Amino acid sequence: MRLSEYKGKQLLRQYGILTPKTFHVRNTDEVKAAINVIGDNAVIKAMIPIGGRGKAGLVKIINGIEDAILKSNDIIGKEHSGHLVKDLIIESFISIEHEYYLSIIHDDILHCPVLMFSIDGGVDIEEIAMNTPERIIKIPISIMDGYIVTPIKEIAIMKGVPASIAIKIEKVSWILSKLFIEKDLILAEINPLALDNKGQIIAADCKLEIDDSAIFRHPEYFGDVEKELSFEEKRAKKLGSTLIPLEDGDVGIICNGAGMGMAMLDLFKKYNIRPANFLDSGGGITKEKARKICDIMFEMKDLKALIINLWGSITLLDKVAFGIIESLEFNKPDFPVIARLQGNGMEEAMKLLEDKGIQVARVTDTEDAIKILAQVIKKRGL
Numbered sequence: 001m002r003l004s005e006y007k008g009k010q011l012l013r014q015y016g017i018l019t020p021k022t023f024h025v026r027n028t029d030e031v032k033a034a035i036n037v038i039g040d041n042a043v044i045k046a047m048i049p050i051g052g053r054g055k056a057g058l059v060k061i062i063n064g065i066e067d068a069i070l071k072s073n074d075i076i077g078k079e080h081s082g083h084l085v086k087d088l089i090i091e092s093f094i095s096i097e098h099e100y101y102l103s104i105i106h107d108d109i110l111h112c113p114v115l116m117f118s119i120d121g122g123v124d125i126e127e128i129a130m131n132t133p134e135r136i137i138k139i140p141i142s143i144m145d146g147y148i149v150t151p152i153k154e155i156a157i158m159k160g161v162p163a164s165i166a167i168k169i170e171k172v173s174w175i176l177s178k179l180f181i182e183k184d185l186i187l188a189e190i191n192p193l194a195l196d197n198k199g200q201i202i203a204a205d206c207k208l209e210i211d212d213s214a215i216f217r218h219p220e221y222f223g224d225v226e227k228e229l230s231f232e233e234k235r236a237k238k239l240g241s242t243l244i245p246l247e248d249g250d251v252g253i254i255c256n257g258a259g260m261g262m263a264m265l266d267l268f269k270k271y272n273i274r275p276a277n278f279l280d281s282g283g284g285i286t287k288e289k290a291r292k293i294c295d296i297m298f299e300m301k302d303l304k305a306l307i308i309n310l311w312g313s314i315t316l317l318d319k320v321a322f323g324i325i326e327s328l329e330f331n332k333p334d335f336p337v338i339a340r341l342q343g344n345g346m347e348e349a350m351k352l353l354e355d356k357g358i359q360v361a362r363v364t365d366t367e368d369a370i371k372i373l374a375q376v377i378k379k380r381g382l
């Protein structure tokens with residue numbers, strides 16, 4: 001779960017990293033109240049869980065209340081990569097002299113977290129990472145306690161950072177790695193890590209993401225998990241299922257087992273099908289649960305097709321088929337539904353579904369079912 005920038009900066013401050021004074025605002029009154037505290041020199045930003053806002057015109061420097069109201073009205077309601085801007089943050093303006101980059105992620109090859117630092121921080125970091133990756137240095141850190149194997153100070157000095165600043169950057173890196181381990185993060189990024197005109201090192205932006213599997217250790221964030229979920233995701237969660245929405249897709253997936261879902265996404269890619277989401281039912285699907293899971297999918301107006309791919313073991317597929325049919329007859333979706341069922345009760349289940357006009361992929365391999373799906377989609381001109 002990604003923390004909002006507002007909550008992320010709160011956490012950084014709590015650990016001792018400098019940040020601007022930050023207010024979370026949603027309307028004109030709150031904008032006015034924030035400017036009254038911060039003063040006329042401020043920055044307004046769209047608070048959405050992805051970056052690239054600077055380049056999209058969603059970060060603006062403001063001067064005074066009138067300007068703040070004008071620019072906040074301009075940003076609210078805009079969309080950026082599928083995220084509608086409803087929340088803003090207003091924060092004190094930093095006179096930035098230089099922008100550094102600092103982050104920690106888990107490295108799949110080194111099998112440990114790595115700290116990444118660059119003297120070329122700011123909005124162009126993606127291009128730098130792509131074209132001149134040597135400008136971003138990577139240092140392993142200990143998964144046990146965040147110990148940084150090679151202290152960053154000497155490296156920063158070698159890269160031309162003045163020693164007095166390098167010491168401060170090193171301090172921030174120690175704090176960030178401690179925070180990364182203690183809060184079970186999978187991403188901690190400060191970009192830019194700003195040097196201001198007084199020689200202070202300040203986190204001007206941050207992205208902190210907590211490992212969803214470790215949220216149970218951080219009750220202070222339970223409320224945020226719920227808030228982040230869409231209406232459909234919450235419905236799925238109540239059933240013990242997990243719905244993962246994906247951007248710009250056509251076809252919905254119902255499967256039992258996240259591994260199966262992931263394998264299907266790979267196969268979708270192979271056959272040029274764009275997934276709209278996948279719903280991992282979780283174990284033990286009953287007729288009632290099948291009905292409710294299908295209700296979630298069949299109510300989605302923008303789906304162009306749905307594939308149901310289930311493995312029957314303790315799950316009795318014929319019972320599941322009754323649930324699918326009940327939902328189908330109630331919702332009458334106007335997109336094609338393709339089912340592949342293997343295992344316990346499959347023969348009865350396939351017959352029941354076919355009798356109701358659902359296309360059953362009578363194949364053993366998931367890949368063969370997806371080939372059939374690809375044909376159906378092609379016929380519909382997608």
Ligand code: GDP
Pocket residue numbers: 043045050051052053054055059092093094095096099122123191192204205
């Ligand atoms: P992102 O583009 O979504 O990563 O948004 P950021 O919060 O990182 O802002 C983008 C850019 O806006 C930064 O790299 C800075 O150049 C600029 N910016 C943001 N806040 C300030 C500020 O307080 N002062 C100055 N001078 N520039 C800022």
Ligand code: MN
Pocket residue numbers: 051122191192205206
């Ligand atoms: Mn940024």
